[in-house]
Amino acid sequence: MTVEQQPVWGTPAEHSKTWSTRTTVAAVGIAAALAAVGGVVVYAATGGSGDGHAGGPPGWGGGGPGGPGGSQRSLHGENVVSDGKGGFSTELTQTGDVTAVTDTSVTVRSQDGYSHTYVLNTDTRKPPQPLQTGTQVSIRATEQGGAATATMVMPAR
Incomplete structure (x- = not known):
């Protein structure tokens, strides 16, 4: 009788499979596309500021009706964030109509009457x-x- 030898679990096979050039190129292309999409997502989330802060509250920059989760555009808000130096700063956002404007100030009134x-x-x-x-x-x-100093004033979408 002959004893048939079975491969031991966990040992490498005699002929390991290798990727073809075509498979390697496809994998590199997919990785590059994922990296590009990830970069776009990070840029959009930080408002392109590169300061490490995510964008403003929901509704800032396009979360309007029909957006993710069906959320409505934020009329106004206040967020306290780290200033990166052990302190904090207050960020304000508002969407509304310009009711007064000079070279040094702008007054905005939201739909709910907040000005x-x-x-x-x-x-x-x-x-x-x-x-x-x-x-x-x-x-x-x-x-x-x-005092509230505007860092950005843009037409609302």
């Missing part, structure tokens, strides 16, 4: 066309010492 005035300075990102009363805008601002 707030924001300081505009040389660091404020603004649309290329001048702000006008009646225009619907979304504002992102920081608050220090009771």
Whole structure:
């Protein structure tokens, strides 16, 4: 009688399979596509700021009606975030109609009647066309010492 030898579990097979060039190219292409999509998601989530903060509250930057979860656009909000130096800063957001505008400030009134005035300075990102009363805008601002300074004023979508 002959004893047939069985391979021992866990030992490498005599002829291990290798990837063909075509399979390798496909895997590298898929990995590159996933990395690109991941980069776009991170950029969108941080608002392109690169400061490590996720974007603003729900509704900032396109979470309008019909968006994920059917959420509605946020009218106004306040978030306290880490400043990265052991302290905190307050970030404000608001969507509404411009009711007053000067070279140094803009006042916005939301649908619910909330109205707030924001300081505009040389660091404020603004649309290329001048702000006008009646225009619907979304504002992102920081608050220090009771004054809200707009970091970005953009036409609302």
